[in-house]
Amino acid sequence: MKLFWPLHKSFDEALDDFQKTPLNQPFEEQIIDFTQALSKRLVRIKKQPEIVALGYWLRKANIKQMQKIFEKQHENSIIQARGTVFHIAPSNVDTIFVYSWMLSLLVGNRNIIRISSKEQNGLNILLQSILEELSKPEFKVIAQQTIICTYKYEETMTAQISTICHTRVIWGGDATVEAIRKVPLAPLANELTFPDRFSLAILNSEAVIALNEKALEELARQFYNDVFWFDQMACSSPRLLIWTGKQQEEARVHFWSAFEKVIRIKAYDLLAATQVLKFTTVLQLAAEKKVHHVNHDVYFSRVKFQQIESSVRELHCGGGLFYEFDVTDLVDVIPIICDKDQTLTYFGIEHQQLISFIKAVQSRGVDRIVPIGQALDFDGIWDGQNFFTSFTRAIVIK
Structure with missing residues (x-):
């Protein structure tokens, strides 16, 4: 296990503090401020066009459009974050975990991200940018709601996180999805899988x-x-x-x-x-x-x-x-x-x-x-699944 965030803590300490952190309401200003700070940093990494594309996707106009659609769809509903979302990133597309993380964060969840242990130059640059933003005092709340780690696919670590998460997101090949699906989830948890396509x-x-x-x-x-x-x-x-x-x-x-x-x-x-x-x-x-x-x-x-x-x-x-x-x-x-x-x-x-x-x-x-030209463009629906729907729960009051 290697813990990228938070710094200077063991995983057990980080997890204990993480679980005590309250959730946010969807599209709180501090979350939008974080996405904008990250966007401005990523669009400057010109040698990595996929990172620039991620930064452009995070621009305020796009986030505000997501917020507008979300609020219109749920104007007569009470929508809350599900809780803790566990993202398992793939090794072949080193930016994809940020998309699902940001969508989960935007609707108020805490997030644990397991990134690939494979060495990737693009991932190193991206990860460093993320860590530097999380270190800023103005983003303390988001930092407390975030764990970023990597480990070989030891079943004990995946099992430990899976027992406390409310949504599990698996990015990977068919074999990865099959292996992780054998690890039980909490009874109330849901799961999104993105296998080979x-x-x-x-x-x-x-x-x-x-x-x-x-x-x-x-x-x-x-x-x-x-x-x-x-x-x-x-x-x-x-x-x-x-x-x-x-x-x-x-x-x-x-x-x-x-x-x-x-x-x-x-x-x-x-x-x-x-x-x-x-x-x-x-x-x-x-x-x-x-x-x-x-x-x-x-x-x-x-x-x-x-x-x-x-x-x-x-x-x-x-x-x-x-x-x-x-x-x-x-x-x-x-x-x-x-x-x-x-x-x-x-x-x-x-x-x-x-x-x-x-x-x-x-x-x-x-x-x-x-x-043609928009194959890699990302939005809130992928593989026919709506992230905001899966990352939230509707409260009924009559």
Whole structure:
């Protein structure tokens, strides 16, 4: 066990003091002040765009909009924090725990955050910024309501925290969720799980062809942001590209050429180990009968399928590997959607088409449909679950 916050205490001492700390009311000013101080600090970390994005999400205008929606939805209700929320962060997206922590904090909860023990440069910078803000006298109350720690997945620590929390949030792969679910929760506690998911993008070929050079470059840049901020390992980063329309081959040439130019400009650097894994994955896929064509390059690899089955999702390794699949119309995508599919990014598809499409999907799949460039944007609903609802309780008085 390593305790990042509070400082100079054992975990047992910190936990004892933590449990004695009162809860806040939703959207108290001191909480909003803390989010703004953190926002101003994070937007200056220009070398980590995912941290900048987090800082931008925390800006006052966005927080106030959340407050407005929350208060409107509950104007005739009494809503209180649930109590203690236990956040278990993943190792592949080092900013995600802050989103669920902030949403929980905004509605008044105490929070225990278990961050990954994996060394991550982005996490070190982010964590240092958080600790410095928690150390300020004006945020003493929030500091008393916060524990940040890391430990190997020792069941005793997870069990100890799980017995006293009122909500448990698990970010991680299927194996992580399965393992932690074996650890009992208190009888009145609820749980949010965010296991392995798979995301895809749909592009209309005619719309891509119609773009001028500047607009095409912007589309490629937005796609780059969706994919490479977390080396394509974020659950919402597109891994399968589906082409619709009648000019698919021409559109493909235009799009991938523009995308490669953006990668060169960004000077994207992929770890050697990831390069090797991607190459071996491509070789494995090339032997599949349902694979039509394979294109392997330094920056990214493309595997075109004649047929997409749910099992190929498990083979994807990230790092710039793209599956491709052609359909005539959007409705032809419906049979390949499965429960694991999370985010659908799109370009050149009409809004009404998207509504008709999602109403026709019969599987559990697809919880978000957003334009290309917004795959990593976070809000209060994720994987179809409303954080504010899960982090609060409604009091009935008659």
